[in-house]
Amino acid sequence: MSRITRSGRTSKAPIKLSRYEEHIEYSIPTARVIAKTMDYMSNGVRIEKKQVNHQFVQTYTLMKGMKHFGNKGKEAAMNEMKQLHERNVSEPVRIEDLNNNERKRAMESLIFLVEKRDGTVKGRACTNGSVQRPYIA
Numbered sequence: 001m002s003r004i005t006r007s008g009r010t011s012k013a014p015i016k017l018s019r020y021e022e023h024i025e026y027s028i029p030t031a032r033v034i035a036k037t038m039d040y041m042s043n044g045v046r047i048e049k050k051q052v053n054h055q056f057v058q059t060y061t062l063m064k065g066m067k068h069f070g071n072k073g074k075e076a077a078m079n080e081m082k083q084l085h086e087r088n089v090s091e092p093v094r095i096e097d098l099n100n101n102e103r104k105r106a107m108e109s110l111i112f113l114v115e116k117r118d119g120t121v122k123g124r125a126c127t128n129g130s131v132q133r134p135y136i137a
Contacts, residue, residue: 058114059112059113062077062110062112066113068113073123076120076123079123081123084125105135106131109127109128110125111124
């Protein structure tokens with residue numbers, strides 16, 4: 001059953017198969033790859049006879065990261081800002097020099113702190129572009 005969406009596209013209902021409706025036969029090499037992938041997913045990846053589990057990196061916002069990491073967090077944030085400043089990424093503007101409309105449209109700079117595996121703290125800066133979406137095509 002298909003229908004026309006508001007944008008004019010034709011939308012089709014997804015085809016749902018039960019587990020037993022379709023039987024697929026795989027070649028031996030393909031079956032080996034699938035079995036190996038399923039084994040990795042359930043037991044973790046084994047490299048050189050060592051068990052390696054998945055690792056997740058905890059990312060902190062600037063304030064929480066500075067509380068958590070202390071001086072290492074401050075230093076990482078300053079290094080990131082210094083890098084942006086030295087590469088002339090943007091030009092600083094005093095907030096007093098902006099009118100209300102320009103203040104609303106100003107992009108925010110977000111800084112996140114991450115502890116790397118070697119124990120160093122890395123700062124990552126990005127801008128929040130969502131404030132531009134309403135007025136930039």
